[in-house]
Amino acid sequence: MYKNLAELAHAALTAASVQGPGAAPALPTRLDSANKAVAADTYVRGNLGFALLFHRRKDGFVADELYFSTREDDGTWAAADHLSGGVAEIEPTSPRDVAAILKGRSMVLYGESEMDLLTGRPQADEGYELLRSYALLVDPATDHLDIEDNTPGADPAVRRTRKTLTSQVALFALFPGERFTVHAVARKGSRSQTLGESYELIGPDPGPRPEPPGWLADLD
Numbered sequence: 001m002y003k004n005l006a007e008l009a010h011a012a013l014t015a016a017s018v019q020g021p022g023a024a025p026a027l028p029t030r031l032d033s034a035n036k037a038v039a040a041d042t043y044v045r046g047n048l049g050f051a052l053l054f055h056r057r058k059d060g061f062v063a064d065e066l067y068f069s070t071r072e073d074d075g076t077w078a079a080a081d082h083l084s085g086g087v088a089e090i091e092p093t094s095p096r097d098v099a100a101i102l103k104g105r106s107m108v109l110y111g112e113s114e115m116d117l118l119t120g121r122p123q124a125d126e127g128y129e130l131l132r133s134y135a136l137l138v139d140p141a142t143d144h145l146d147i148e149d150n151t152p153g154a155d156p157a158v159r160r161t162r163k164t165l166t167s168q169v170a171l172f173a174l175f176p177g178e179r180f181t182v183h184a185v186a187r188k189g190s191r192s193q194t195l196g197e198s199y200e201l202i203g204p205d206p207g208p209r210p211e212p213p214g215w216l217a218d219l220d
Contacts, residue, residue: 005037009051009067009080012039017049017077030093030167031056038093040064041135041171047071048119051080052135052171054092062088064111066133066171070118083133084113095140098168102139106184106196110135110169114204119175130204134172138165139195141186145170146194148181151203174203 031038037055044050053065065085069077091097092110102108112134119129138145145163149155163170174180179202184195 005053005055005065006067006080006082008037008039008053009065010069010077012042012051012053013044013049013069013077013080016042016044017071017075031062031091038167040092040167040169041165043171043173045131045173045175046119046121048117048131048173049077050083050133050171050173052169054088054167057087062091064088064092064135064169066113068115068117083115086111092137092169093167095168098137099140101137104196106139106142107136107182107199109199110137121175129176131176132174132202132204134174134201136170136172136182136199138168138170139184139186140168142184142195143187143192144185146183146185148183150179150181151177172201174201176204177206178203 031054037053040052040054042049042051047070049069049071051067051069053067054062055065057063063085066083067080068083069080071077090101112132114130114132116128116130118124118127119131120127121129123129142165144165147161147163149159149161170182172180172182179200182199182201186193186195
């Protein structure tokens with residue numbers, strides 16, 4: 001049992017890293033009488049890790065929370081910090097509720113947000129970059145997601161990657177200028193079949209980060 005959501009986020013990132021890229025965390029992903037909080041998905045970009053959690057509030061509603069962490073020099077994850085959250089309008093771990101929202105579509109947008117984080121990449125402005133997170137609600141029939149990196153200058157050798165689903169919500173985080181095309185893929189026996197239309201994910205504008213309001217700049 002985890003003391004708080006930050007501990008759960010840390011455990012989810014640790015489990016995903018131990019099992020390898022794209023592997024599902026060995027943690028509960030369905031909300032039920034035994035699990036009041038679950039890890040819906042994780043997404044790792046270099047030394048930055050993101051975890052999307054769902055938890056049951058005291059009023060009975062489900063809320064989602066986005067956490068992030070940084071990888072230490074020894075490969076472990078630092079304590080997770082909270083980025084954003086809100087109350088969900090559906091039961092996001094229920095295939096029935098998900099299917100009712102999708103209405104035959106393979107994917108729809110579940111949530112989107114932006115955050116200014118210390119990435120430490122060479123192209124970062126003073127170490128900080130604006131990242132955009134996406135969460136997609138995915139057809140319950142989906143086996144995995146195929147991701148095509150259409151970013152200008154992307155490495156052709158790693159242009160296509162696969163994302164294993166741990167729930168009906170898939171998490172992504174994009175750096176400035178990135179463009180991903182996501183395809184939902186179902187398996188029928190030994191064959192794979194693309195479901196519905198693809199979904200385009202676009203990172204923040206690669207230009208300079210916006211200046212803070214004047215009164216904040218005066219505090220520097």
